[in-house]
Amino acid sequence: YEYLEKELEVYRELPAQTLDGHRLILRGNVELAREVPAVLAHGGAGVGLFRSEFLFLNPGQAPGEDEQFEIYRELAQKMIPEPVTIRTLDVGGDKFVPEINLSEEDNPAMGLRGVRFSLKEHNLLMTQLRAILRASSFGEVRVMFPMISGVDEIRACKDLLRQACAQLDERNQSYDADIKIGIMIETPSAALIADLLAPEVDFFSVGTNDLIQYCLAVDRGNEHVAYLYEPLHPAILRALKMIGDAGRKADIEVGMCGEMAGEPVYALILLGLGFNELSMNAACIPRMKRIIRQVRRQDGEELLAQLLDLPRARDVSRFVEEEMARRFPGLFGPPEI
Amino acid sequence: YEYLEKELEVYRELPAQTLDGHRLILRGNVELAREVPAVLAHGGAGVGLFRSEFLFLNPGQAPGEDEQFEIYRELAQKMIPEPVTIRTLDVGGDKFVPEINLSEEDNPAMGLRGVRFSLKEHNLLMTQLRAILRASSFGEVRVMFPMISGVDEIRACKDLLRQACAQLDERNQSYDADIKIGIMIETPSAALIADLLAPEVDFFSVGTNDLIQYCLAVDRGNEHVAYLYEPLHPAILRALKMIGDAGRKADIEVGMCGEMAGEPVYALILLGLGFNELSMNAACIPRMKRIIRQVRRQDGEELLAQLLDLPRARDVSRFVEEEMARRFPGLFGPPEI
Ligand SMILES: [Mg+2]
Numbered sequence: 001y002e003y004l005e006k007e008l009e010v011y012r013e014l015p016a017q018t019l020d021g022h023r024l025i026l027r028g029n030v031e032l033a034r035e036v037p038a039v040l041a042h043g044g045a046g047v048g049l050f051r052s053e054f055l056f057l058n059p060g061q062a063p064g065e066d067e068q069f070e071i072y073r074e075l076a077q078k079m080i081p082e083p084v085t086i087r088t089l090d091v092g093g094d095k096f097v098p099e100i101n102l103s104e105e106d107n108p109a110m111g112l113r114g115v116r117f118s119l120k121e122h123n124l125l126m127t128q129l130r131a132i133l134r135a136s137s138f139g140e141v142r143v144m145f146p147m148i149s150g151v152d153e154i155r156a157c158k159d160l161l162r163q164a165c166a167q168l169d170e171r172n173q174s175y176d177a178d179i180k181i182g183i184m185i186e187t188p189s190a191a192l193i194a195d196l197l198a199p200e201v202d203f204f205s206v207g208t209n210d211l212i213q214y215c216l217a218v219d220r221g222n223e224h225v226a227y228l229y230e231p232l233h234p235a236i237l238r239a240l241k242m243i244g245d246a247g248r249k250a251d252i253e254v255g256m257c258g259e260m261a262g263e264p265v266y267a268l269i270l271l272g273l274g275f276n277e278l279s280m281n282a283a284c285i286p287r288m289k290r291i292i293r294q295v296r297r298q299d300g301e302e303l304l305a306q307l308l309d310l311p312r313a314r315d316v317s318r319f320v321e322e323e324m325a326r327r328f329p330g331l332f333g334p335p336e337i
Numbered sequence: 338y339e340y341l342e343k344e345l346e347v348y349r350e351l352p353a354q355t356l357d358g359h360r361l362i363l364r365g366n367v368e369l370a371r372e373v374p375a376v377l378a379h380g381g382a383g384v385g386l387f388r389s390e391f392l393f394l395n396p397g398q399a400p401g402e403d404e405q406f407e408i409y410r411e412l413a414q415k416m417i418p419e420p421v422t423i424r425t426l427d428v429g430g431d432k433f434v435p436e437i438n439l440s441e442e443d444n445p446a447m448g449l450r451g452v453r454f455s456l457k458e459h460n461l462l463m464t465q466l467r468a469i470l471r472a473s474s475f476g477e478v479r480v481m482f483p484m485i486s487g488v489d490e491i492r493a494c495k496d497l498l499r500q501a502c503a504q505l506d507e508r509n510q511s512y513d514a515d516i517k518i519g520i521m522i523e524t525p526s527a528a529l530i531a532d533l534l535a536p537e538v539d540f541f542s543v544g545t546n547d548l549i550q551y552c553l554a555v556d557r558g559n560e561h562v563a564y565l566y567e568p569l570h571p572a573i574l575r576a577l578k579m580i581g582d583a584g585r586k587a588d589i590e591v592g593m594c595g596e597m598a599g600e601p602v603y604a605l606i607l608l609g610l611g612f613n614e615l616s617m618n619a620a621c622i623p624r625m626k627r628i629i630r631q632v633r634r635q636d637g638e639e640l641l642a643q644l645l646d647l648p649r650a651r652d653v654s655r656f657v658e659e660e661m662a663r664r665f666p667g668l669f670g671p672p673e674i
C-alpha cells in the first residue's frame with residue numbers, strides 16, 4: 001500500500017513517455033462526476049470515457065438538457081486543461097436504463113443498442129448533443145459515439161451534431177465549434193473498415209470487450225462459452241492492428257477504453273500496435289505509466305511482429321507473459337511454462 | 338416457366354466455366370435426402386452443404402449411428418461421382434432440436450452453438466463422425482465443422498475424427514482414410530485468421546448469414562436493426578477477400594454456402610474474390626451457371642478492385658447492380674439511379 005502511494009507520487013507528474021520518446025496519453029474511465037478527483041490524483045491526462053448512461057440510472061429522473069449541461073460543464077472545468085470525452089448514451093445489450101423501454105430482443109447484444117438506439121430516438125440524442133456542446137465552451141469537451149458499424153452512421157451523427165450547433169446558434173448559446181468527434185471501434189466491421197472511418201473523425205477509441213465478443217461470436221457472460229473469450233486471440237491482434245494502422249495513417253488519435261487498456265501485461269503490445277491513448281480505471285494509470293516509461297515503442301513493434309503469426313491464443317498469451325515477466329520480474333512473476 | 342425448363346436442359350451438362358477458362362463448382366444445399374434428385378436435375382456437382390441437424394427434428398427419434406450411416410450412405414451413393422459435404426450437427430443460435438435441451442441464453446447467437454456444442458457433447462459428435470466415416474467408403478463424403486472461431490477448435494475436431502477412425506479400425510469397418518475435412522467460415526475471427534486455418538483443412542465454406550451478422554453485430558431477425566444487415570457492406574467484402582486470398586494461397590477449395598452464394602447478382606464479385614465453389618438451393622444453380630459462362634474471372638477481379646474502397650454499403654450495391662444490369666439487361670433490369 002505504501003508502495004502504491006509512492007508510485008502515485010512519483011508518477012503523477014511524469015509523462016507516459018517511452019525510452020525512445022513516444023508519448024502516450026493515459027486517461028481515466030469515469031461513470032460519475034465524483035470520480036474526477038481520482039483521475040487527477042492518479043495523474044490521468046483527462047477523461048477518455050465518460051459513460052453518460054449512468055446519468056439515466058435513477059428512475060423518474062432522466063436528466064434534461066440543463067441538468068446534463070451542468071454535469072458535463074463541471075466535469076470539463078474540473079479537468080482543465082485536459083479533455084473530457086463524453087460518450088453519448090450507450091443503452092441496449094446488457095445496459096438497461098429505467099427511463100428507456102427497450103423491447104425484448106432475442107439477441108440484445110446484436111440489437112438496438114448504442115448509436116442505433118440514439119439514431120432511432122433523435123430527440124434524446126439531440127438533447128444530449130446540445131448539453132455536450134454547451135459544456136464545450138467551459139473546457140475541452142470531446143464527443144464520442146458508441147457501436148458504429150459503418151460510415152453512414154457516423155455521418156448521420158455528425159449531421160445531428162451540426163443541427164444541434166444550429167439550434168444553439170439560434171439561441172445565441174456558445175459552444176466549441178471545433179469540438180473533437182470520435183467513435184468507439186467495437187464492431188468487427190468498424191475494425192475492418194477503420195481506414196474508411198478514420199477520415200470521418202478526430203479519434204478512435206477501441207471498446208475491447210465488445211470487439212472481442214463480436215469477433216469471436218462469444219457472449220462472455222455465458223458460462224458455456226466464456227472460455228472462448230480471449231483478448232490475445234490472433235484474430236483480435238489482427239483487428240487491433242488494422243485499427244492502429246488506419247488511425248496512424250490518417251494521423252488521428254488511436255485510443256482504447258476497454259478492459260484491455262488498463263491491463264499492464266498488454267502495455268507493450270498496445271504500444272507496438274500504435275495506440276497513443278489508453279483510458280482505464282484511474283487506479284491502473286500509475287502502473288501503466290511506470291511500464292511505458294521503461295520500454296521503447298520499438299520493443300513493442302518487435303514483440304508484435306513475433307506474435308502475429310502464432311496460431312493460437314494460448315501461444316500468444318504465453319509469449320507475451322514470458323516477455324513481460326522477463327522485462328518486469330517483480331510485476332509479472334515467473335512465466336507459466 | 339417454359340424458359341426455366343429450357344435453361345435447366347441447356348445448362349445441366351455444361352460446366353460452370355468462365356470465358357477465360359476458370360472452372361467453378363456449383364453444388365446444392367440439402368436438408369433432406371429426398372432433395373438429392375433436384376440437385377442432380379439442376380446440374381449440381383454434388384452437395385456442398387448437408388444440414389445434418391434436420392435428422393434430429395423428430396421428437397423422440399434422434400437417429401443413432403446406424404440410422405445416420407444409412408442416410409449418409411444413400412446420399413453419397415446417389416451423388417456418385419460427386420461429393421456430399423456433411424456438416425456436423427449445427428444446433429444453438431436459432432436452431433433448436435427437440436432431443437437436445439439447450440439452456441436458456443441471453444444471446445444464443447453468441448452462445449453454445451455449432452461446434453462448441455459438439456465439442457462439449459463429445460458422444461453425439463463421435464456417433465455422427467463414425468456414421469459419416471462409414472458412409473465415406475460408399476461414395477465421396479466430406480465432413481464440415483460449423484462455427485469454428487480458432488485453430489484450437491478445428492484441431493480438437495480433427496483429433497476426435499482420428500479417434501472415430503480408430504474405433505472403426507477396431508471394429509474392422511471401412512472408411513475413406515483421406516476423407517476431406519472442411520470448416521464453415523462464419524465468425525469474424527475465422528475470416529481474420531483464414532490464413533492460419535487454411536493449412537488445417539481441405540476446404541472452406543463461408544456461411545454468409547452468420548458472418549454478416551457477427552461482423553456487423555446485427556441480428557437480422559430483429560426488426561429494429563435488420564436494416565443494417567447488408568451483404569455488400571465494405572467490411573463484408575473485405576472479410577470475404579481475406580478468406581478468398583488465404584484459401585487461394587493455401588491452394589484449398591474456397592466455397593460459400595450462405596444465401597449470398599445463390600444470388601446471381603453477386604456472381605461476378607464472388608468470382609473476383611476467388612471463390613471456386615458455391616453451394617445453393619438447387620433451383621438457383623442453372624441461372625448462376627449461365628452467368629458464370631458469360632463472364633471472365635478477370636471481369637470479377639476488375640469489378641472488385643473498384644468496390645474495395647467505396648465507403649458505404651449503398652455505394653457498393655449500386656455499383657454492382659449497375660454493372661450487372663449493364664452486362665445482363667434481361668436478368669437484372671434497369672439500374673436504380
Ligand atoms: Mg460497447
Ligand SMILES: [Mg+2]
Nearest residue numbers: 483523544547
Ligand atoms: Mg451458421
